Amino acid sequence: MTMHVTECLLRMHDQHFELEDYQGGVPRWCTGCGDNAILAAVQRLCRDEGLRPENTMFVSGIGCSSRFPHYMKTYGFHGIHGRALPVAEGIKMARPDLDVFVNTGDGDCCSIGAAHWIHAIRYNMNMTVMLHDNQIYGLTKKQASPTSPIGTKSNTTPRGSYLEALNPLTVTLGVQNVSFVAQAVDWIPEVLYDIIRKAYQHKGLSFVRIMQRCPEWLPNMFEPWMADPMRTLLLTHERGVTLSPNMAKVYKNTEQHDPLNLNRAREVADLHDPIPVGILYQNPDVPCYEELRNAGQQRSTRYIKSGLEAEFDKFTIWPQGAEGKARPSA
Amino acid sequence: MSETLTAPPTKPRSRASQLARAASAGKAAVTLSEHIVEIVSDSGEGAQRCGQSLGAIAAKMGNGVWTVEIIPAEIRPPARSVAGGSGNRIRLGSGRVTNGGNETDLVVAFNEQVLLGRVRTGELKQGCTILLESMWRDSADKKIAAMYVETHDELVKSGYKVIEVPLERECRTVVSDARRGKNMFVLGMLCSIYSFDLQIAREQIAITFGKKDASVIEANVKLLNAGFEWAEKNLEFKYRIPATRASEPQIVIDGNTALALGVLASGMEVCAMYPITPATSVSHYLSAVFEKVGGIVHQAEDEIAACTFAIGASYAGKCAVTVTSGPGYSLKQEGIGLAVMGEIPLVVINVQRGGPSTGQPTKVEQGDLMTSIFGSHGDAPKVVLAPGTIEECFYSVITARKIAETFNMVVVVLSDASLATSQTPFTRPQFSEAWLAPPIDQSEIPPGLKPYDWNEKTGLARRFIPGQPGGMHTLTGLAHDDLSHVAYDPDSNEISIRARSHKLAALQKTLAAPTVFGDQKGDLLVIGWGSTKGAIEEAVTNLRAEGHKVSSLHLTFLQPMAPGIKEIMQRFKKVITIEGNWSDDPNDAIIDESNRRYSAVAMLLRSRYLIDVDCWSEVRGQPIKPNTIQRVLLEKLKQK
Numbered sequence: 001m002t003m004h005v006t007e008c009l010l011r012m013h014d015q016h017f018e019l020e021d022y023q024g025g026v027p028r029w030c031t032g033c034g035d036n037a038i039l040a041a042v043q044r045l046c047r048d049e050g051l052r053p054e055n056t057m058f059v060s061g062i063g064c065s066s067r068f069p070h071y072m073k074t075y076g077f078h079g080i081h082g083r084a085l086p087v088a089e090g091i092k093m094a095r096p097d098l099d100v101f102v103n104t105g106d107g108d109c110c111s112i113g114a115a116h117w118i119h120a121i122r123y124n125m126n127m128t129v130m131l132h133d134n135q136i137y138g139l140t141k142k143q144a145s146p147t148s149p150i151g152t153k154s155n156t157t158p159r160g161s162y163l164e165a166l167n168p169l170t171v172t173l174g175v176q177n178v179s180f181v182a183q184a185v186d187w188i189p190e191v192l193y194d195i196i197r198k199a200y201q202h203k204g205l206s207f208v209r210i211m212q213r214c215p216e217w218l219p220n221m222f223e224p225w226m227a228d229p230m231r232t233l234l235l236t237h238e239r240g241v242t243l244s245p246n247m248a249k250v251y252k253n254t255e256q257h258d259p260l261n262l263n264r265a266r267e268v269a270d271l272h273d274p275i276p277v278g279i280l281y282q283n284p285d286v287p288c289y290e291e292l293r294n295a296g297q298q299r300s301t302r303y304i305k306s307g308l309e310a311e312f313d314k315f316t317i318w319p320q321g322a323e324g325k326a327r328p329s330a
Numbered sequence: 331m332s333e334t335l336t337a338p339p340t341k342p343r344s345r346a347s348q349l350a351r352a353a354s355a356g357k358a359a360v361t362l363s364e365h366i367v368e369i370v371s372d373s374g375e376g377a378q379r380c381g382q383s384l385g386a387i388a389a390k391m392g393n394g395v396w397t398v399e400i401i402p403a404e405i406r407p408p409a410r411s412v413a414g415g416s417g418n419r420i421r422l423g424s425g426r427v428t429n430g431g432n433e434t435d436l437v438v439a440f441n442e443q444v445l446l447g448r449v450r451t452g453e454l455k456q457g458c459t460i461l462l463e464s465m466w467r468d469s470a471d472k473k474i475a476a477m478y479v480e481t482h483d484e485l486v487k488s489g490y491k492v493i494e495v496p497l498e499r500e501c502r503t504v505v506s507d508a509r510r511g512k513n514m515f516v517l518g519m520l521c522s523i524y525s526f527d528l529q530i531a532r533e534q535i536a537i538t539f540g541k542k543d544a545s546v547i548e549a550n551v552k553l554l555n556a557g558f559e560w561a562e563k564n565l566e567f568k569y570r571i572p573a574t575r576a577s578e579p580q581i582v583i584d585g586n587t588a589l590a591l592g593v594l595a596s597g598m599e600v601c602a603m604y605p606i607t608p609a610t611s612v613s614h615y616l617s618a619v620f621e622k623v624g625g626i627v628h629q630a631e632d633e634i635a636a637c638t639f640a641i642g643a644s645y646a647g648k649c650a651v652t653v654t655s656g657p658g659y660s661l662k663q664e665g666i667g668l669a670v671m672g673e674i675p676l677v678v679i680n681v682q683r684g685g686p687s688t689g690q691p692t693k694v695e696q697g698d699l700m701t702s703i704f705g706s707h708g709d710a711p712k713v714v715l716a717p718g719t720i721e722e723c724f725y726s727v728i729t730a731r732k733i734a735e736t737f738n739m740v741v742v743v744l745s746d747a748s749l750a751t752s753q754t755p756f757t758r759p760q761f762s763e764a765w766l767a768p769p770i771d772q773s774e775i776p777p778g779l780k781p782y783d784w785n786e787k788t789g790l791a792r793r794f795i796p797g798q799p800g801g802m803h804t805l806t807g808l809a810h811d812d813l814s815h816v817a818y819d820p821d822s823n824e825i826s827i828r829a830r831s832h833k834l835a836a837l838q839k840t841l842a843a844p845t846v847f848g849d850q851k852g853d854l855l856v857i858g859w860g861s862t863k864g865a866i867e868e869a870v871t872n873l874r875a876e877g878h879k880v881s882s883l884h885l886t887f888l889q890p891m892a893p894g895i896k897e898i899m900q901r902f903k904k905v906i907t908i909e910g911n912w913s914d915d916p917n918d919a920i921i922d923e924s925n926r927r928y929s930a931v932a933m934l935l936r937s938r939y940l941i942d943v944d945c946w947s948e949v950r951g952q953p954i955k956p957n958t959i960q961r962v963l964l965e966k967l968k969q970k
Contacts, residue, residue, distance in 0.1 A: 024802075024804070053802050054796070054797055054798060054799045054800070054801065054802055055796070055797055057646075057796055058804075059642075062807075069804040070804045070806070070815075070816065072804075073802055074802055075796040075801075075802050075803070075804070076802075076803070076804030076805065076806075077642070077645060077804065077805050078804050078805065078806040078807065078808065079638065079641075079668055079807055080638070080664055080665065080667075080668050080807050083634060083635070083638040083665065085635075086630065086634070086635040086636075086638040086639045086642065087638045087639070087641060087642035087645075088642060089628075089635075089639050089642060090600065090602065090638065090639035090640060090641060090642020090643035090644070090645070090646070090650065091642040091643065091645060091646040091796070092642075093600060093626060093628065093639070093642075093643055094599065094600055094642070094643035094644075094646040094647050094648065094650070095646040095647055095770075095796065095797070097797070098646065098796055098797065115631055115632055115635070116631065116635055118631075119630075119631040119635070293626050293628075294621070294626075295626065297624040298624075299599070299623065299624040301763055301766055303623060303624065304594070304595075304597060304623045304624075304766060305761050307594065307619070307622045307623035308591070308594050308595055308623065308761060309761060310622075311591060311594065311619055312581055312591075312758055312759070315581040315582055315583045315587075316579050316580065316581050316758050317389055317390050317576075317579065317580045317581070317582060317755060318579050319575060319576060319577050319578065319579060320392075320575055
């Protein structure tokens with residue numbers, strides 16, 4: 001694909017960005033909310049990757065997590081409940097030159113927007129999707145979400161939720177064209193950062209489920225896992241996450257897992273205790289929808305005109321005698 | 331023989347054509363100014379293709395033509411069923427034809443049951459000529475034979491001129507699979523009946539079957555010739571509708587193709603859709619050709635995704651379009667509200683069908699006007715325009731894209747099932763660079779400019795596009811201030827709602843007053859919108875010829891309404907709207923002035939202009955006929 005003229009010019013002036021260049025205001029999340037950790041990791045990623053703020057796009061739906069774009073100093077799109085993914089797909093199709101991130105919650109992605117989630121995996125457009133999964137509806141004040149563990153007491157399930165939780169990892173790994181699935185937890189920021197960075201660098205749709213604490217409505221939900229490092233299974237691999245020596249001292253429950261191994265990824269995805277953390281699956285060879293559709297073509301007036309005239313020709317009745325004479329576009 | 335039958339000297343006439351000419355020489359053709367012919371068959375027998383081809387041939391002959399598809403709701407309804415008739419109705423005229431007209435003059439039916447369906451819906455002229463496939467008379471199935479004889483005799487008794495034609499038997503003399511070839515045999519018959527040039531018909535077959543094997547074209551041409559010759563030998567009547575060939579090139583397309591060409595011509599690049607009748611053929615055609623000019627048709631996972639995908643594409647640079655019909659339009663409402671709130675340009679094409687709910691997918695209705703203007707919760711001002719002709723279908727999309735991007739608004743284009751599948755020639759558009767969208771603005775945003783710098787008077791603000799340095803902000807569907815910051819304070823809410831509302835007023839200031847059809851003043855003004863245009867104007871023309879002081883006004887802009895409408899209405903003693911949506915009949919027992927529900931445009935006009943506008947409407951799923959309108963208007967003229 002040819003490069004935009006403006007893009008070439010901008011590249012000539014390679015700039016250096018600081019964290020402040022991405023910080024767009026004071027987050028209004030609760031103290032102790034896991035979203036803060038995700039925001040910090042993402043801002044760090046933007047700086048480290050040197051992303052131009054004007055070419056970076058954060059798209060979200062509705063919910064606590066979906067406030068995310070407001071706290072970035074990039075372009076943001078805070079849309080409607082459940083529809084972050086199709087909006088992001090439209091943006092990417094029109095502008096494959098933009099870096100697109102999606103922030104969505106367990107209600108937004110796995111409930112009201114579930115159809116779009118399945119199809120987004122299938123389209124495999126080049127974007128990074130972060131599922132902020134706190135296993136509860138926060139903004140509407142504590143209702144069970146599809147990922148709430150069975151028995152979760154909430155305002156709509158005062159005697160405990162009735163159904164087994166939906167598992168976003170197994171669902172995603174079951175969809176044709178899946179190309180990147182990872183799981184992170186907000187309380188291990190170093191690994192969270194590593195995973196988001198790998199997700200960003202992957203070409204295709206990277207789906208990262210992030211276990212995210214909600215201190216307001218489910219304050220103790222992840223306590224047992226935070227207290228005992230052995231209840232976290234760290235997936236390590238040279239093509240996935242590698243642990244720093246310090247991390248390796250704390251997190252001793254590890255598994256060498258090759259992200260190309262889909263069968264093992266599906267088994268790991270099904271684990272609830274210990275929680276698997278790392279890159280479950282990555283396949284760099286799945287085609288991206290925007291490339292299959294040749295998005296981002298440059299069009300000229302002459303090009304459109306000739307195409308249009310050719311179509312008119314198909315349906316035209318020429319006045320008598322005009323046959324054989326010079327037709328405008330024949 | 332007419333001059334139009336003389337081919338240019340460069341093209342030697344074929345033997346068949348010469349034969350046909352010789353045979354027809356003995357039969358005098360009756361000259362007509364217009365005629366309505368229809369072909370009905372079971373679904374899959376090709377009556378639609380026959381009708382479309384006849385329409386194209388007539389248009390090439392220089393005749394005025396308007397074709398209407400006869401579509402069953404199911405893909406494969408049971409054979410020989412009253413409700414399963416499929417086909418085409420072609421109104422042929424000497425001059426320009428603007429609508430499907432009144433009842434049918436001549437029918438070709440492949441079986442008596444589908445014919446019965448047409449008789450029962452009142453589509454046939456009393457005593458019209460019927461050419462009926464006669465094979466059923468000798469059917470091995472005694473029941474079928476009996477049904478045929480019963481229907482045949484009944485129709486004859488009722489005064490129809492039924493001519494039995496051994497279609498299948500005749501076709502079998504030419505091809506082995508006669509059931510699939512009947513339609514081209516019939517086309518040949520009709521070319522003889524209407525004195526059409528067989529050479530043009532053969533060329534049309536080559537176009538129709540262009541993608542297929544040469545042997546397919548050859549077989550169909552044989553059938554065409556056979557049908558022509560059979561009619562020349564066996565039918566006692568022959569018509570000629572003098573043609574006046576246009577001096578400018580014409581294009582012959584249906585409304586949905588016109589909409590799709592409009593998308594191409596508007597410079598839009600992304601169309602996101604989900605399949606729905608009767609809108610889908612817009613996307614079918616677009617899917618075939620859009621990529622040739624760098625565009626993309628995205629078939630989304632659902633209507634909501636189609637709408638929000640288009641919104642994303644629009645937001646990121648250029649205006650995008652989503653195409654749908656009633657049920658899909660309902661599903662898009664939340665997305666449309668988001669585009670209104672975020673001031674994202676968006677074109678929504680709604681090819682209306684019968685509603686509510688799944689309603690009548692293949693039938694015409696104008697029931698979505700109110701939902702287009704007032705749809706989506708809260709105050710969600712958007713532009714609504716409705717093409718009244720197939721030509722306007724083309725231009726309306728270009729206009730819609732322009733308005734959407736100039737005012738950063740949602741523009742709804744309301745077509746309907748009648749325009750969607752009807753075909754008629756119109757002047758080939760002359761390409762203009764002004765049609766196209768400007769390139770995506772990637773210039774730096776000057777310091778101090780805000781993402782919603784609403785002009786105090788017009789509400790307009792410059793739109794920021796991702797990629798523009800200095801313009802970074804987060805668009806939100808939440809209430810926001812001019813910085814696009816979430817704002818719940820009373821002032822911000824009012825200021826932003828006012829700005830979005832004033833854009834409609836600003837657009838309204840740019841519109842010209844609509845043109846009155848007929849005299850500028852008189853006894854009765856008829857107001858319509860959308861696909862009823864041709865029928866209303868025909869009715870008005872006929873009434874004026876009889877000396878009645880009737881004029882009509884057709885509204886293209888439904889929201890905002892153009893200036894000057896009130897002044898026009900005030901120059902007439904009475905005003906009535908004619909629409910294809912529901913209104914209560916004041917003569918119904920339970921209806922009085924305090925509970926009568928008016929049809930959509932009547933309600934809008936009454937509330938806006940405080941004028942006592944009456945209405946008449948019909949929801950029969952068929953295009954409203956000119957003679958029906960004429961009758962209604964005469965009654966209205968007589969009323970005290």
